[in-house]
Amino acid sequence: MKVLLIAVNQEKHPYPVQPIGAIYIAAALKEKGHQVRFLDLNFVDDYKREIPLTLNEFKPDIVGISMRNIDNCFYPNMEFYLPKIKEFVDCCKANTTARLIVGGSGFSVMPKEILEYLGLDLGITGNGEEVICNLVAKIEDGADIEKIEGIIYRKNGHYFKNPVTYTSYGLDGLEPARFLLALKTYFEEGSVAPIQSKRGCEFDCIYCTYPLIEGEKVRLRNPKMVVDEIEKLKRDFGIDYVFFIDNVFNYPINHAVSICKEIIDRKIKIGWTGFFNPAFMTKELVSLLKESGCSGVEFGTEAACDKMLKNLGKSFNVNTLIKSHKLCAEVGVKTCHYLLLGGPGETIETIEESLALMRELKPTAVIVATGIRIYPGTPLEKIAIEEGYDLTNLLIPHFYISKELGDNVEETIQNFAKKYPEFIFEGVHKKTSKEILRMMRRMGFKGPSWEFAPVVNRLFKRRESD
Secondary structure: OEEEEEEOOOOOOOOOOOOHHHHHHHHHHHHOOOEEEEEEHHHOOOHHHHHHHHHHHHOOOEEEEEOOOOEOOOEOOOOEOHHHHHHHHHHHHHHOOOEEEEEOHHHHHOHHHHHHHHOOOEEEOOOHHHHHHHHHHHHHHOOOOOOOOOEEEEEOOEEEEOOOOOOOOOOOOOOOOHHHOOHHHHHHOOOOEEEOOEEOOOOOOOOOOHHHHHOOOOEEOOHHHHHHHHHHHHHHHOOOEEEEOOOOOOOOHHHHHHHHHHHHHOOOOOEEEEEEOHHHOOHHHHHHHHHOOEEEEEEEEEOOOHHHHHHOOOOOOHHHHHHHHHHHHHHOOEEEEEEEEOOOOOOHHHHHHHHHHHHHHOOOEEEEEEOEEOOOOOHHHHHHHHOOOOOOOOOOOOEEOOHHHOOOHHHHHHHHHHHOOOOEEOOOOOOOOHHHHHHHHHOOOOOOHHHHHHHHHHHHHHHHHO
């Protein structure tokens, strides 16, 4: 069959993200012999021209809409993406009779609600590569689709969601069809190449959607296959920096160690980073990170005081956090800590405690967000309901902010931003402006933008003095 895949993400802050989920789907469909066309709206200015043009030229049987996010999760500068996505969908409806199917990580969080909002009747969740191939095969044969695992469909005015059984990583030997992307443009805009070594999340953070999107059981990809893909990225595309998009790269530790050793044994010169949990850092692992080319680790710290770590459902305490940070500092691996302020029980005192410890540790960067996006099916949703939040429609972003912070939360955070100017406070100021990021790229800097933080701080101070 002829399948047009449309990646609808257009968010470019802090840099455009390559739609790896959509190009995995493309690769799976191509492997099954289907004709695939890919339309990435990230760099499309006039969708009213581009979508009809592509539809009329390709004449697909199926149009797949790939959604990465439904909003940017930033308080107070919230951006809700679904109205624009609905415009894209309506444009498709007006220009094709092909069947429209929605999927992607953003869709999987609230599939029924999103289908209703977009006025569509079919979507996929779970391991998308497997589900879409099963679905397209049934549609091609004119067979009944209602028992396909992982789909959600509308029948007689009602939506039905079939369960998902997560038994494997997905299609382990499959590599995303990166040749479909405008890689040169992505890299010029500061993007890094994404790679995945596992799916699923076994942790209990009260706000997180990873267990909803990928399942609660971790499924590991063969380390040799992961490094095979890294080799091909370097050889075929000239890519020398990758980002592991696993929710936690260093869990389980032995899997992370195996990937590092495989990179080292093959003598691959590659820079890379990923998301790390402070609970699973050892001296052996940190040394291997450095030797294998890891330029820095991104800790999902969220808080730096024991009270808030416990309230957020984190799997570590402050002592573990300090120990892991110091291991990285000793070996010479850069560190970035993400803080998420405003959770249940947060006070001015707990914020001060977290920020003060960050200053004491002196990481490369600290990125601070305030307010926690409430998603259905998470423990945070239950807490918010018990506290009287009106969560009638969670498609519209609702943020949890501790009532103990008072009514002037924005002013409070602005004051903390002034007190801790070396940290990046999302929604208060954007130190990593597009202009400066482009300048950093021209100077040869690679990797995530937070690694530039010391240089960016110096540039801002110079500008302010001028």
